[in-house]
Amino acid sequence: MIDQIYRKAVLTVSGQKFVENIVRKQGWGLAQRFVAGEEVEGAIAAVKELDAEGIQGNLDLLGEFVASPEKANEFAEKVLHLLDAAHAAGVMPYASVKLSAVGQGQTVDGQDLGLTNGRRIVGKAREYGGFICLDMEDHPRVDQTLSQFRTLAEEFGTQHVGTVLQSYLYRTEADRDSLDDLSPNLRIVKGAYLEPESVAMPDKADVDASYRKLVYAHMKAGNYVNIGTHDESIIEDVKHFALAHGIEKDAYEFQMLYGVRRDLQKELAAAGYRVRAYIPYGRDWYPYFSRRIAERPANVMFILKGMLKG
Ligand SMILES: Cc1cc2nc3c(=O)[nH]c(=O)nc-3n(C[C@H](O)[C@H](O)[C@H](O)COP(=O)(O)OP(=O)(O)OC[C@H]3O[C@@H](n4cnc5c(N)ncnc54)[C@H](O)[C@@H]3O)c2cc1C
Incomplete structure (x- = not known):
């Protein structure tokens, strides 16, 4: 309950325009703990660095809901x-996309623009042997x-x-079953909104x-599972569950997240588990940064100390 109150307080405060203006002005240096640069080159360099430690990358151009078809396109x-830049640099074009950023909810030529752009993006990823994960946003978009994931899949x-x-979300167990x-490749997370x-x-x-429950059900159904968490006790339990059920390490x-529990990421990779870091980059880092701060009280101290240092 305390966690919930803390999260709500941070997300409410960070939604205030004046707070956003202050953090945007002073916070870029601090945001770099969680964001791999403002341009694609920084993100690709981060993938290569992690690759040397046996950790794979999941590139994420930061951006959320946009209101016009022009901006979405x-x-x-x-x-x-x-995707072109990753392919050209010899990096697997594995990326995450928020459909609201590419036009979900806007109708153009009788089609949802999110789906139209989703097709272009997933089509390009397929051309390069890559992968696109459609991030999940707040509940009205689920x-x-x-449904767009089903169409694209x-x-x-x-x-x-x-x-x-x-x-x-209460609904998620039924969503997974459906x-x-x-046989989808799903990332299971706790939820950030x-x-x-x-x-x-x-x-x-x-x-x-x-x-x-969700991870075990998805594993038992024989599907590939992306366990998106930093929760060590869950990670330990999943390892034991997989072992007990004869689920190989290449099935999950x-x-x-980039910059979070790097020690644990390295430790798991060194122990032969597949590990992938979600690597966000781009100029629109503020909402992403706010959600990371909301996840852990110690992160607020990190921000305040950084700002006081100037
Ligand atoms: C790869 C990935 C992709 C994600 N994609 C989505 C998505 O599409 N939609 C969505 O709603 N959410 C997404 N999330 C966010 C997720 O929903 C949680 O908000 C976030 O992962 C924190 O929860 P946790 O599972 O790590 O567990 P928690 O119980 O919150 O944390 C467990 C422990 O992890 C550490 N930790 C967690 N967060 C931080 C942090 N920010 N800084 C420092 N330490 C931390 C702390 O030690 C904490 O005690 C994603 C998360 C990951 C890892």
Whole structure:
């Protein structure tokens, strides 16, 4: 409950324009702990650095909901450029995309623009043997994201597109079951948005229990699972579950955020587990940065100390 109150407070405060203006002005140096640069070159360099430690990359051009088709198309072009740049640099074009950033919810020529741009992006990833994970956003977008994921998976194959399920939502167990026929590659996370209690579990213990249940169900169904968490006790339990059920190490991977628990990322990779770091980059880093701060009280101290130092 305390976690929930803290998270709500940080996300509410960070939503205030004057706070955003201060942090945007002074915070870039601090944001670099979680963000691999403002341009694609920085992100590709980060992938290569991690690769040397046996950790793979998941590139994420930062950006969230855009209100106009022009902006959505502009963003989609940048994602296509990211895939080209990764391919040209000899890096696997594995990226995450928020459909709201490429036009989800806007109708152009009778089609949802998010889906149109999703097709262009996943199509390009397939051309390069890459993979696109459709990030999951706040709850009003879940239905449309799952339905667009299904369309893209049927058109391009689940080896080239996956999506994310959030364990804090009451609906997620049923969502996972309903996707089973696709044998999808899913990332399971706890959920990062400020959601009402009518849709999301308020207690951390329930979110954690739901998390384990989802991962185990997805593993037992024989699907590839991306375990997107830094929670060591869950990671340990998943390792034991896999061992006990004869699930090989190449049937799942651990995913963590760039700059968070680097020690654990290295330790798992050294022990022969697949590990992938989610590497965000770009100029629109503020909302992403705020969510990372909201996840852990110690991160606020890190910010305040950094700002006081000037
Ligand atoms: C690869 C990846 C992709 C994600 N994609 C999505 C998505 O598409 N949609 C979505 O809603 N959410 C997404 N998330 C965020 C996720 O929902 C959680 O908000 C976030 O992962 C924190 O929860 P946790 O599972 O690490 O567990 P928690 O219980 O929050 O944390 C467990 C421990 O991890 C460490 N930790 C966690 N966060 C931080 C941090 N920011 N800084 C320092 N230490 C930290 C702390 O030691 C903490 O005690 C993603 C997370 C990951 C790792």
